[in-house]
Amino acid sequence: MKIYKVKNYDEMSKKAASVIAAQIVTKPDCVLGLATGSTPIGTYECLVEKYRNGELDFSEVKTANLDEYKGLTKDNDQSYYYFMNHHLFSHVNIDMAQTNIPDGTAQDAAAECARYEDVIRSLGGVDLQVLGLGHDGHIGFNEPDDHFAAETHCVDLTEMTIEANKRFFASADDVPRQAFTMGIGTIMRARRIVFLVSGSDKAEILKKSLYGPVTPAVPASILQFHPDVVVIADEAAMAGC
Numbered sequence: 001m002k003i004y005k006v007k008n009y010d011e012m013s014k015k016a017a018s019v020i021a022a023q024i025v026t027k028p029d030c031v032l033g034l035a036t037g038s039t040p041i042g043t044y045e046c047l048v049e050k051y052r053n054g055e056l057d058f059s060e061v062k063t064a065n066l067d068e069y070k071g072l073t074k075d076n077d078q079s080y081y082y083f084m085n086h087h088l089f090s091h092v093n094i095d096m097a098q099t100n101i102p103d104g105t106a107q108d109a110a111a112e113c114a115r116y117e118d119v120i121r122s123l124g125g126v127d128l129q130v131l132g133l134g135h136d137g138h139i140g141f142n143e144p145d146d147h148f149a150a151e152t153h154c155v156d157l158t159e160m161t162i163e164a165n166k167r168f169f170a171s172a173d174d175v176p177r178q179a180f181t182m183g184i185g186t187i188m189r190a191r192r193i194v195f196l197v198s199g200s201d202k203a204e205i206l207k208k209s210l211y212g213p214v215t216p217a218v219p220a221s222i223l224q225f226h227p228d229v230v231v232i233a234d235e236a237a238m239a240g241c
């Protein structure tokens with residue numbers, strides 16, 4: 001693991017955007033694994049700025065998002081499809097046909113998970129995966145469990161996640177109870193992982209993830225076994241490390 005401790009959220013975002021930009025420049029048709037949540041918003045802003053300055057070309061870039069809420073339509077402003085369009089895709093010259101997100105409206109969950117895993121495989125796997133960190137240690141929507149899930153699957157969200165994510169919804173009751181997410185195996189097959197963490201509320205779980213025992217009870221701890229992880233975390237998040 002390469003760990004970069006940066007001053008604050010802005011520095012984290014700039015550094016993350018530089019790492020992603022380097023990936024796009026060195027492999028213009030790369031496959032980016034993308035994340036949602038508040039953590040990568042600044043990173044996407046920096047990437048949009050680089051595109052506007054003429055530093056980046058997304059025309060050949062392909063993407064696969066980590067996860068999607070089950071039951072939300074693409075035009076729901078809380079869907080991750082909407083999020084990606086709003087924060088990145090609609091501002092750059094990406095070919096929307098080359099962007100992939102699990103279909104939250106799929107009725108047959110097992111079929112949708114198998115389809116999504118096939119999509120990633122047919123892209124040749126993910127070159128660079130962006131990850132945030134949930135307060136309970138989740139990555140994507142891989143919640144604490146007694147095993148690591150190998151592939152894309154449908155999960156029941158924990159109370160802690162529902163509580164954390166309700167800020168984006170009218171009320172906790174509106175937060176979907178399930179989601180589709182890449183599995184831990186899917187994530188671990190990415191050739192490179194950029195793990196972004198910001199804020200004192202993540203300090204305890206970040207310490208457990210980076211230095212605690214590797215256990216499915218702290219899903220992010222598996223990253224200790226990945227050969228190419230770039231951790232970019234701010235001082236507040238690194239406070240316990």
Ligand code: GLP
Binds near residue numbers: 035
């Ligand atoms: C969400 C997402 C994750 C994200 C995490 C942290 O539930 N599924 O991919 O990393 O929670 O979110 P935030 O960045 O808002 O703290």
